[in-house]
Amino acid sequence: AQRVTQPEKLLSVFKGAPVELKCNYSYSGSPELFWYVQYSRQRLQLLLRHISRESIKGFTADLNKGETSFHLKKPFAQEEDSAMYYCALSGRETSYDKVIFGPGTSLSVIP
Amino acid sequence: NAGVTQTPKFQVLKTGQSMTLQCAQDMNHEYMSWYRQDPGMGLRLIHYSVGAGITDQGEVPNGYNVSRSTTEDFPLRLLSAAPSQTSVYFCASRGLAGTGELFFGEGSRLTVL
Numbered sequence: 001a002q003r004v005t006q007p008e009k010l011l012s013v014f015k016g017a018p019v020e021l022k023c024n025y026s027y028s029g030s031p032e033l034f035w036y037v038q039y040s041r042q043r044l045q046l047l048l049r050h051i052s053r054e055s056i057k058g059f060t061a062d063l064n065k066g067e068t069s070f071h072l073k074k075p076f077a078q079e080e081d082s083a084m085y086y087c088a089l090s091g092r093e094t095s096y097d098k099v100i101f102g103p104g105t106s107l108s109v110i111p
Numbered sequence: 112n113a114g115v116t117q118t119p120k121f122q123v124l125k126t127g128q129s130m131t132l133q134c135a136q137d138m139n140h141e142y143m144s145w146y147r148q149d150p151g152m153g154l155r156l157i158h159y160s161v162g163a164g165i166t167d168q169g170e171v172p173n174g175y176n177v178s179r180s181t182t183e184d185f186p187l188r189l190l191s192a193a194p195s196q197t198s199v200y201f202c203a204s205r206g207l208a209g210t211g212e213l214f215f216g217e218g219s220r221l222t223v224l
Binding site for chain 2: 006009032034036043044045046049051052086088090098099100101102103104
């Protein structure tokens with residue numbers, strides 16, 4: 001069964017400090033991991049996916065299959081990073097796999 | 112670009128009433144899905160579809176029905192609303208051949224009294 005956990009419901013950091021949002025998953029097959037973000041009064045949108053291995057808005061995330069983790073990191077937090085962040089999982093065996101989300105972490109960046 | 116469109120944005124129901132949340136997408140996406148968002152629970156998958164005529168249950172399907180008669184539309188039906196169904200509902204779609212990115216609607220806030 002697919003499962004995504006995000007241990008922190010709330011995370012507060014000061015502007016300029018590093019931030020790490022944790023995500024762990026369980027999945028028996030080959031996973032595809034995503035981070036989605038929901039800014040205030042905006043639609044949920046994709047932030048990044050592990051396959052692309054890119055940095056978006058200064059955020060990076062590395063898939064660690066040994067630890068079954070996909071933590072989101074940014075070296076210097078900005079006020080505009082305040083938002084709700086969701087980790088999501090889909091299978092890669094077929095294109096028909098459902099997408100399961102974690103409970104989310106609300107990030108607050110203090111000026 | 113319309114993307115994913117959900118209606119209505121807000122709805123108040125009484126216990127036992129029925130209603131349908133509408134979802135339409137104009138991106139020719141095969142995959143469509145419904146989630147509910149509750150505080151502390153995140154987004155939980157209700158039902159999903161990988162094409163017209165094909166639907167499957169997600170994590171929390173009880174109390175909800177779906178159908179997929181066209182590629183564009185994926186309505187969510189509540190046959191007998193309960194207070195436990197008070198939530199914000201999101202429709203999302205993605206192409207099966209592509210980046211895997213889900214595109215979301217703006218959400219529908221449902222209150223069941």
